Amino acid sequence: MATPTERLENWDEFEIGAVLKSFDENGNYSRDHSKTYKVADWRVEKPVFNRDICIDCDMCWVACPDSCFIVEEVVNKRGKKQANIVGIDYDHCKGCAVCVEVCPTPIKSLLMFPEFEDNNNALANWPKKEKKDK
Amino acid sequence: MAEKYELKTKEVWDGNTAASHALRQAQVDVVAAYPITPSTPIVQNYSSYLADGYVDGEFVMVESEHSAMSACVGASAAGGRVATATSSQGYALMVEVLYQASGMRLPIVMTVVNRALASPLNIHGDHGDLYLGRDAGWIHLIANNPQEAYDMTLCAFKIAEDEDVRLPVTTNQDGFLVSHTAQIVEPLDDETAYKFVGDYKQKNPMLDFDHPVTYGAQTEEEWHFEHKARQHKALMDSPKVIEKVFAEFKELTGREYKLVESHNMEDAEVAIVAMGSNYETAKIAADEARKAGIKAGVVCPRSFRPFPIKEMAETLKNVKAIAALDRNCPMGTIGALHNEVAGAINAFGQNAIITGYIYGLGGRDTTVAHNLEVFKDLAMNAEAGKRVTPLQKFINLRGPELSFFKVGE
Amino acid sequence: MKNIGNLKEFATTPDRFQGGHRLCPGCAHSIIVREVVNATEDDIVVSTATGCLEVCSSIYPYTSWDVSWLHIGFENAAAGISGAEAMYKALKRKGKLPVDKPAKFLAFGGDGGTYDIGFQSLSGAAERGHDFMYVCLDNEGYMNTGGQRSSATPVGAHTTTSPRGRISYGEKNWKKDLTMIMSHHGCPYVATAVPSKWKDLATKAAKGFDTEGPVFLNTLSPCTTEWKFDPADTIMISDLAVDSCVFPLYEIENGTKLTITYRPKNKIPVRDYLGAQGRFSHLFKKGNEHLIDAWQKHTDEYWEYLQRREEAGV
Amino acid sequence: MQLYVRWHSRAGQGAVTGAKALAEVMSQQGKYVQAYSVYGAEKRGAPMMAFDKISDEPINDHSKGINPDYILVIDPSLVFNPEILNDTHENTKFIVTTHMSKEELLAMPQAAHLKGKNLFVVDAIKISQEDIGRAMPNTPILAAFIKISEVVSPESFLDTMKVILSKFPQKIIDGNIKAMTRAMEEVK
Structure with missing residues (x-):
């Protein structure tokens, strides 16, 4: 399944080490969380x-x-x-x-x-x- | 709190002892390791420092090198300072996980005591293991004597953990020739050494439970390239930090390190490029060659990865002939260091004649006289203005001369 | 230790493994994972071996985990979590982590990553006494790579590398008894579990989290894709496994005290379990009847053995 | 000044430690040093060699071969191996462990290769057994070397050795000092 186009970032844009963060600064599910994926x-x-x-x-x-x-x-x-x-x-x-x-x-x-x-x-x-x- | 270890201003240490004191002084939080000759004393010493209270950390004596590096990855991702040591077959067993460590951008420091790879089995020094990890995405620093084994290991932590780098680092020293050879080492006192290395700076630690992180995700073909490219850029940019750390180290100790080390290169017409203890042996040969009228110099890349392409070319820009000495059998091509150097000088439009030599496999002795022979070859090439010696020769190999691409063949 | 209580109560637990992962519809892995991670309120760090769960819960740029999670390779989930646990101990001792807030260390692996390629690192981590729980999601084969045999594949099962054929009845060997092997490592607690017996599983997980030292939980994870049954039947197949005693539920404390935790009221024939799965359909063909008999005999003998051990208090 | 020393021993007899101790002693005198050994995968009992390079200048030569100025043989049986002569020169001094006198040793046909050599003997085994309590002939032979070579005064040698041995119990330190003092007296 392809990544939604709006989430296809360029090489200099994402967190290093392919690290994903489950929550955002406010403690809500971040856009890295599969909760935001359908x-x-x-x-x-x-x-x-x-x-x-x-x-x-x-x-x-x-x-x-x-x-x-x-x-x-x-x-x-x-x-x-x-x-x-x-x-x-x-x-x-x-x-x-x-x-x-x-x-x-x-x-x-x-x-x-x-x-x-x-x-x-x-x-x-x-x-x-x-x-x-x- | 760890006890202070009383050190003299001048110690007589072999490379292993030197590296293990650097690990102790950096107050590594977790060492996960598995014994293998000739690097064993490094982690063995660490465990005895731990037993005597000279360091506060966890020593995990695992069941294989694969698990050693895996536990290092787990510990580093958890969020603290991590180190290990290995050699040869152990390094080979780790290789899979070396790629994982660098891909996750974990600043693990590994002191590697270079040793030949089987088969046939051999416990002595060559660069087979270093070359095996060449493309693993680690910074590979080269130490040519016990003092450098100590210095490079302290610098390694500071380089690896720098926020602009966040990459794992190996510090390499020749098995036995450095690891088991005691020479004078001038260590820093514990406090000064730790202050130089600095406190560990966490980045995305798994143990920050309010901010859970996922390490080791699966990237499909739409992502993998971007991640690898970014990792490559970090490695390509790392010389800035390496030089910054070296500068700080010089200020502290007076000992100066550069991306490319050289000897007698100001007016050299021919040069040997070598890594490891033979760099120092070749320096004596260069001095002797000069007595015989050959303007000889010697060059050593301080970091094999990132390879200092520009600085290498710059150092070699005025020479007519170069010999790259590989302490590894390239198995089907010219040596890796040869190709690096050839690529570097070619990239900057330089056209020195370059030949390759294979030497020192499995700890085979390489003397001043052997290096002198290379300088004589180089002088012939320089004088002829073209390559008149074989493209690849073997040094101190028993039997009829083995060489490839002889001129005229 | 978290009191699991009844299901109405357990279901108030905030999930820590979320939807949006890419596992097959009806996959038992995620049912088991939820039953495990929801069985503690403490902080958790999870390490996962390469496999279906790992791939499908971390397809970049998405993670399905509400807790810190690490994947390194196929063979080193236990080594990876042992490193994280060592760092936790070191940082705690150095005062860099709060001492009053406990954290748990958990590893998941499929049977390939546990029985086979990851066995060495699991054995090492267990022997070293790290404080962690390893949960094997045993679906009896290499399902992530398309259903090849593993040392957990049972006799007679058709897999892509132990195929049924004109002269083959599928897998030739009985499955490795890994739970017992782990118990003999000196693990203070080992147990078997299935997703359908949710309370048994969650209680064992809670007990495992609460146990100091290495804990091994072997869970049977029916695989709709490679066992060849309808996705809706995952729970039903899991029940058949325990009601036929093909996968008995028990726990062993300190390697010496075995307790059977589920006794089917009506022990059903093994053929009912086998017959519900496409991977065994050839066993019902003429000439293969002896295999079903062998299965029944093997199952009965093992069930007997467990009961004798329990009775003897060993 | 450049001085090369080669030790002949069996693995486990402490030649590596001895070579490192000599390096330490000389480094205290402001010299540059290299101490290393050549051994393979053999275990305890195998003949092996250790080396010291001592110099006023930094030592960059990492090749293993040297032309020793001193040969120290710390196992009594290895003295009969003609290989101890390898790479030596006419002024090389041989300090060997033996219970025999120089004359008795040279009278043995197996020691013919030592005839005409600059030979010194000391019973380092006996000394170490009596004074240290076990056959650890490395420190006595080192002391004998110090006496013969005069590279450092006996007093400052013993002072440095006390520091090197400081991690051991006092009894061991005292035994070693006694053994070394005696070896310096007895070497002939």
């Missing part, structure tokens, strides 16, 4: 996340090879912190579908749809019963 074009199918069905087991978060599950830290009834899934980082999701496979709810809260499918459409047509395992 692999969305690897995908032919995408996972769609259905918040209404999700039980926040976080299996998708732990199993995602591309760190794509966006979580929100909340405090549960017993006063313990826990992560709630709030969405998918589509810049970095490669559409492997591991998340769908590990999703344990009877009707999965994650399903694969064609890349061109509108998410709202997908959610509107969510299956009522779990499909048979393939």
Whole structure:
């Protein structure tokens, strides 16, 4: 995959030793960090996340090879912190579908749809019963 | 805190002892090393200085030279002063990592005691290992006696760590002829030496946890060229810093070093170019040649990389004939030093006759008389105004004369 | 030591290995890496051997790491991290680093960089007692160069250099038992782990980070590309490996105390594990049945051995 | 002044240390020095040579061969090897370790090559065994050389040796001083 044109620097412009810095001066991800790089074009199918069905087991978060599950830290009834899934980082999701496979709810809260499918459409047509395992 | 080591103003040290004291005085943070003759005493001494509290650092005695240089890279990228030593086969095993160290711009200092490469195995001095690291992107400084082994090693830290350089440096000395030959060395006291080298200046240290850095990235074809070009420029620009450091060193010690050292070159008509201990032996031969009416001089590049192209040509601009002496078998061409010198004089439009000599392989003795023979060859070429001796000859080789490109063949 | 807790809690950990890397979709490497690096809150320095993880997480001008990271070569991840750890000790003693803030040293290597070409430097660093954890991402072959055999490739597996053919059933040798070899180095802690058993893995990583001295974690990293299974099935294959006891999960403390950390409720036949992967498909052809039998026997015997060791408390 | 000394010993007998000590002694006298040895991969027991070059001028010659003015043989058996004569000249002095008198030694057919040579004998082995406690004949033979060559006064020689030996325990230093003093008296 080629470097985006705007990042192709001349020989006298980059840090010596091919050193990359993860963060900028303000502590934010720097332009050297792959967080600022998109692999969305690897995908032919995408996972769609259905918040209404999700039980926040976080299996998708732990199993995602591309760190794509966006979580929100909340405090549960017993006063313990826990992560709630709030969405998918589509810049970095490669559409492997591991998340769908590990999703344990009877009707999965994650399903694969064609890349061109509108998410709202997908959610509107969510299956009522779990499909048979393939 | 390290204890002060009491030194006399004049010590009788061999090159290894000299280099190890320079490492101690630079208060190296990490030495990762593996023993190999003839450089072993350098790191062995360092470990005993450590055992006696004369230096405060970590000595990592690894399981191979490959890991020695790898640990040096890890330690240097972590952000401190790093040194090691090696020779010959150990150097060969390190070569892969030498390129990594320079590519990451890590100012590691390695004291190399030059030794022949097998096969057949030989523990004695020649420049096979130095030449093996020629293109590895390191600065290679040449020391011709124990005093220089000490001086060059102290200077090496200052050159390597300079913010305009940030490249690894080797200091080279001939195996046994320098490393195991005790001569008078005038060391600096510990405090003065450390002050000269200075505190280590970090650049992108891995141990700065608030600013994580990635070392050793993968560059595709759209990047690799730019990175290598930039690294090359740092090496090409480094003579400015080398000269600056030498000037500071002269101010401190009175000992003067130049990018190209020379002897009797003011009015020389013929010159030997050599690196290592034979530079000094050849100086005696030059003096004797002059008694016989040959206007002889001797030249030595102080740094093999960066090669002082311009200064070499300048030093040789008035000579008629040059002999480049390579302490290495070039295996299929003329010697590396020969080609460097030929390239340098050619680049500046000079047309001295240049021939190459192979000498001293595996520690083979090379005497004043041998150098004198070379001067006689040079005088013949100078007088004829053209090359009348073979392009490549071997010095002190048993058997019928071995030479290549004889005139008229 | 970080308390790993339940997954809801673990998932609040800020990731230290990020997306945007160029590993294959469904790659187990990055799942394992996240489970490891998220298992400590201390600062970490990571060294990585040449391989899929190294290449794909550092394609210039991008890094996927939120921590300091070093790649030198294929064979020296352990030597590189030992140098960094030595520098940490030196600078700390000299007062150039804060003494109260602990830092951890971590190395990753594939099976090629660990079992084979990097074994010498790993063995050396372990013997020298550096305070670091080495995590092998064992995908049983040289996947970064297109799926050649390594000494971690198991018998019968098709690889590009141990191919199945008219007269060949693929790899001829059983895989090297590296975990035991590392345990015999005197490592205070060694363990096996798989990405699907996330808590087991993260707990072992947390324990490893907390252990002083060299720690070795051998993780099975199912490779969708070269094992030939659907990218979505990475976790499922990982589960089959442990449920069939092909890759048993255990830990050994100080080389003498082995504990099995996962016992399948229903031990499934090895053929279920083999059958799920294209690299073993030829074993199901006529004439190769003996290999599946041999696999089952080998697996059962090893599982027995582990249980006997655990029972004996050795 | 230019002085070349060649030591003949077996690896492990301290010739290299002895040669370096001589260099140190002479450097204290304001001389330039070179001390080196020639040995291969052989281990303890192999015959080897060490060299000293001493000069008023800086020494630039790094070639190994010299025409020694003094031959110091610190192993009693090596005296019978005619190779100790190699590259010597008519004025070369030979100081050898032996339990024999000069006459007894020269009477031996194996020592025929030493006939007519400028020969001195000292039992450096016995001296070192008795005074230092082990067969380390390097310092006694060095002392014998100092006595014969008169390159430096015995007093300042011993003073420098005390500094060189200062890293050793006092007992070893005292033993060495005693052995060297005795060697200077006994060499004939």
